[in-house]
Amino acid sequence: MLQRREFLVSAATAAAALAASSFPFSRSVAAPAKALTIQQVIDALLADIPGAPFPNTVDTIKAGNPSQPVKGIVTTMFATGAIIQRTIELGANFIIAHEPTFYNHTDETKWLTDSNDPVYAAKRDLLDKHGIVVWRFHDGIHAHKPDGVRMGVLQALDFDSYYNPDQPPLITLPESMPLNSLIMHLKQRLSIREVKYIGNLVQSCARLVLSPGAAGGRSHIAAIEKYQPDCFICGELNEWETSEYIRDARYQGRNISLIVLGHCVSEEPGLEWLVPVLKQKVPGVQVTHLPSGDAFSFI
Template sequence: MSTNNYPFQLGQDQSRRKFIYNFTKAAGVATLLTSPVISHADSFFVPPAPVTVGEVMDMFINQVPGAPFNSTVDTLKAGNRDIQVTGIVTTMFATIEVIRKSIALGANFIIAHEPTFYNHQDQTAWLANDEVYRYKADLLQQHNIAVWRNHDYIHSINPDGVRMGLLKQLGWQSYYNPVATNVLMLPTTSLSSLIDHLKQKLFIDKVRYIGDLKQNCQKILLMPGAAGGTRQIQAMGKEKPDVLICGEIQEWETAEYVRDAQAKGQKLSLIVLGHIASEEPGSEFMANWLKEKLPGMKITHLLSNNSLSFL
């Protein structure tokens, strides 16, 4: 195995939290009052100002260039805009487990990055008689919980909120290039050390990869989520990276391109993180943004975790 000359202090965060920002302070803001009659300042807790689901949505949408969009998947999947918010949960998927945890937290607004009902548009007519769908929809209705998908908008702020959340968790913010947002020039490291860093920072047990573990990597093409084979291949052809780090792939597209590139003699590797692992930091980015805008509101980021296990 190659010598680890990786510059990011691998393993330093291994003992830190396995669950990120599961609970946040729910206390109000301390305020000091002065009076000509009183010689000392008294402090008290101020509850958060009432805010509705629609107001929270608009608060974020209003910072997005060109918003609101005429066509978007970022719609309410449950509840309505007029619900008064008691607490907010951000997550990748509004799973039944996440919904139950939200109920326990007293949160009635879930902001998810991905679909709630198993298809991109969250169309539900085809699920009308499905018992799993009905259980989930009824659970949300019974507890008057609103679910908003924030996918197109968070990807459209400048810079992309999901990308910045991922870079922050990886400790790579200083390598961000606003001109070529998906290209990073890192200090040279081996593919093996790069994989170790990704696994430790993103809490991944295993990744899929193509390449020589001893290969030196410096130019990184970072494409979280599911960009699609055409975009991934075109980006590799244009940027000529040492390695593509992505969320997910079609095995018969991107992986075959990388395999043929290597057979041709090209120095090109591939690391597949998994869609959830690559974009989960975006939901944490959203939680932190909300905490700044809504002081006193109880805001929690819940990991939805990977639905798949690996042997």
């Protein structure tokens, strides 16, 4: 399986990609790139989000001073130690991460500082030493119309032409495919080595529901009941929730399958989708997507 490579999008390539996309952010440029601070870049992104900035959001600065000029931007799912080091090597000083940096949803760190946790301390010291700003872009990109993560995944899967904005989770394929072929398509397009599934590999699938990330069992089950898919595709689940619901549904004779992609790989294309948006907003600033990848190895 080919691994997804980090990439730079040139100004020309980014402009072409943005023009080709049916789902860009607005095209207004906030200010000349050399005058932009990191906070101004954040503000330019939030200007395209209905209702942003939100109260009680997790989209906050996790490290660093956003008033400094932006030197380079990295997008990623998780600001891991390896991603931070690569950011330093690129000469960038701004990481936009989709998920938490410090091991809990709100990035609350008192419990880590109170225990003098060495892993937290080393990561924080590395960020501080090199003046790296980490900002989480989770609530905002999901609140964009349409959801930027969903569109990035749909485009990566080449399913965006089967998307209905009035029913965002639903994908209706023009021709059905066996579950086995659907699994292979997902693995190839998203560079996934292995997935978990429930179902009959020869079952025909044409009506799909896509739920990247970790929306939770109640959200998953509500979507299944609303859209009645042949196959439900999610990023992550609690194994006492959605998977048990699918198992019982199949026992009762309902023809539904489940594919579990993994949290990180199921949303990574959304952060790639953000690259041409940023190149349009901050021309002249290097923007790089660095995939943090799956934390797990498989045997």
